[in-house]
Amino acid sequence: MILKHIELYENKGIAKIILKLQNFDYIINEQIIRELEKLCEILSYDDKTKVIVITGEEEHFCIGSNLQNSSYSNMRISNSIAKITKPVIASINGDAIDQGLEIALACDIRIASKNARFGFESLKNDIAPWDGGTQRLPRIIGLGRAMDMILTSNIINSKTAIKYGLITESIEFNELNSFVFDIANNIAQLGPIACKYAKEAIISGLDMTIDQGLKLEGDLNFILQTSADRSEGISSFINKTTPNYYGK
Known part of the structure; x- marks a missing residue:
């Protein structure tokens, strides 16, 4: 896949996505949305990818979106990120405002530099959050604070x-990359199927009763027991060796 506005680095099961927004005043546009949307789909089905990191350039993450000549429906990207079955980390290296914050909210883990700021300023322009912000923010920080x-x-x-x-976590800017890499590298060593099912149980369980959520948790663990990775995990534990997981 040819990427013009996104950089992709892959190393030891970690896929790092860098949003190249410097030439666009750190505002995302439809071209970048299309590239990111396609990349999310590719990485979601790539067996070599264990964990995904999304970050920005230098000391900037994303401070909004360019809606000129684009409709809201064409600019939405958060669901594409949220639907990735693998762990996704937002490495927030600068301000995450409006759609920038909505992108971060769609990730599973959010780690930021100490200089980063967060919020929704679009209401000043008579625009309400439209890429999942009104739904994900209260689920993460609670209704009162989201309001x-x-x-x-x-x-x-x-x-x-x-x-x-x-x-x-809030980390000094010059330490953020290494800090996030250590976390991503730790996740990449874990059982990928177990990570996938744990993420599914957590997210799906939010819309269930506790009994329904417990049943889902049990069902997913039952399926996990039949995987080759589970056998590898047991074998490595008994033999005190490092497991080699293949996502099968």
């Missing part, structure tokens, strides 16, 4: 974002 962030258009810093549970 406050969206309806006031207040921008919060990384310290407040940790307090809210929006991000899990």
Whole structure:
């Protein structure tokens, strides 16, 4: 796949996506959306990819979107990210505003540099969040805080974002890449099918009763027992060796 506005680095099961937004004032456009959409689909089915990292250039993540000559439906990307069955980490190296924040919300783990800021400013232009922000933000930080962030258009810093549970870590900018790589590398060593099913159980369980969620958890674990990776995991534990997982 030819990428013009995105850089992709693959190493030891980690796929790192860099949004090249510098020439667009760190605002995402439809060309970048189409590339990212296709890349999400490819990586989701690539057996060599165990974990995905999404980040921006230099000290900038994404501060919004260019809706000129584009409809909302053509610019939505968060669902493509959220549907990836593998763990996805947002390495937020700068401000995540409007659709930039919605992209981060679609990821499973969010780690940010200490200089990063977060919020929705589009209401100042009479535009409500439209790429999943109104749905994912309250599920992550709670209804009250989500209402406050969206309806006031207040921008919060990384310290407040940790307090809210929006991000899990706030790291010095020059240490962010190595910190995120260590986490991604740790995930890449885990059983890929187990990671996939754990993610499915967590996300799907949010829309279920506790009993339904427990049944799903049990069903997925039952399926997991029949996988070759599960046998490899048991064998490596008994023999005290490093497991070689193949996602099968």
